[in-house]
Amino acid sequence: DTAVSQTPKYLVTQMGNDKSIKCEQNLGHDTMYWYKQDSKKFLKIMFSYNNKELIINETVPNRFSPKSPDKAHLNLHINSLELGDSAVYFCASSQGAPTNTGELFFGEGSRLTVL
Amino acid sequence: AQSVAQPEDQVNVAEGNPLTVKCTYSVSGNPYLFWYVQYPNRGLQFLLKYITGDNLVKGSYGFEAEFNKSQTSFHLKKPSALVSDSALYFCAVSSNTNAGKSTFGDGTTLTVKP
Numbered sequence: 204d205t206a207v208s209q210t211p212k213y214l215v216t217q218m219g220n221d222k223s224i225k226c227e228q229n230l231g232h233d234t235m236y237w238y239k240q241d242s243k244k245f246l247k248i249m250f251s252y253n254n255k256e257l258i259i260n261e262t263v264p265n266r267f268s269p270k271s272p273d274k275a276h277l278n279l280h281i282n283s284l285e286l287g288d289s290a291v292y293f294c295a296s297s298q299g300a301p302t303n304t305g306e307l308f309f310g311e312g313s314r315l316t317v318l
Numbered sequence: 319a320q321s322v323a324q325p326e327d328q329v330n331v332a333e334g335n336p337l338t339v340k341c342t343y344s345v346s347g348n349p350y351l352f353w354y355v356q357y358p359n360r361g362l363q364f365l366l367k368y369i370t371g372d373n374l375v376k377g378s379y380g381f382e383a384e385f386n387k388s389q390t391s392f393h394l395k396k397p398s399a400l401v402s403d404s405a406l407y408f409c410a411v412s413s414n415t416n417a418g419k420s421t422f423g424d425g426t427t428l429t430v431k432p
Contacts, residue, residue, distance in 0.1 A: 207361075243424075244356075244361075244406060244425050245422075245424055245425070246408065246422040246425070247422075248419060248420065248421075258417050293362070295362075304350050304351055304367075305362065305367045306367055307354070307362070307410075307420060308364070309354075309361035309362045309363070310361050311360060312359075312361050312362045
């Protein structure tokens with residue numbers, strides 16, 4: 204039973220389109236995250252939610268909009284896709300309050316390719 | 319601001335030899351330090367962490383790391399490398415003052431040759 208699951212695993216789309224990536228965790232964690240891994244494998248945090256409340260919002264274009272309908276789900280919607288958005292997007296979760304000491308549990312990633 | 323440096327893009331070792339993957343950090347407050355491993359086309363997997371207490375922490379797959387406060391380092395080690403240890407390794411830091419935000423290093427590719 205997958206702990207952190209993301210869909211879709213692969214996404215190929217044209218510039219200017221809008222797309223969404225969904226994430227669900229069954230670990231009972233309070234905090235969920237979106238990370239972006241670029242072509243050089245560098246990993247950057249984008250957003251974090253704790254109990255459906257946005258707590259971390261890095262310098263990300265407002266074309267990216269996270270939504271957390273409940274604490275087990277964190278979705279990412281991207282408007283007007285650009286070539287530079289091509290990356291692997293990882294969802295993660297962790298236990299405890301925002302100042303937690305818990306490790307991150309990552310999904311398998313969603314590879315987005317913008318043509 | 320917090321940061322992590324992994325000074326080596328690549329580490330090559332022979333199977334059976336000890337390995338070290340280096341990590342230094344900068345953070346305000348008490349550091350929380352983590353190591354993760356990423357195999358090709360997979361998500362990151364947690365290996366070990368230092369939060370408080372004993373400076374030497376042991377983790378999955380025989381890995382260990384030593385927290386050195388004076389050198390602000392948290393190097394990952396293993397006494398005897400396996401070919402299956404070949405992967406991309408990330409060091410990460412957060413603290414008690416940054417709302418749980420983890421900052422990752424740029425990663426080190428470990429290659430273990432038979």
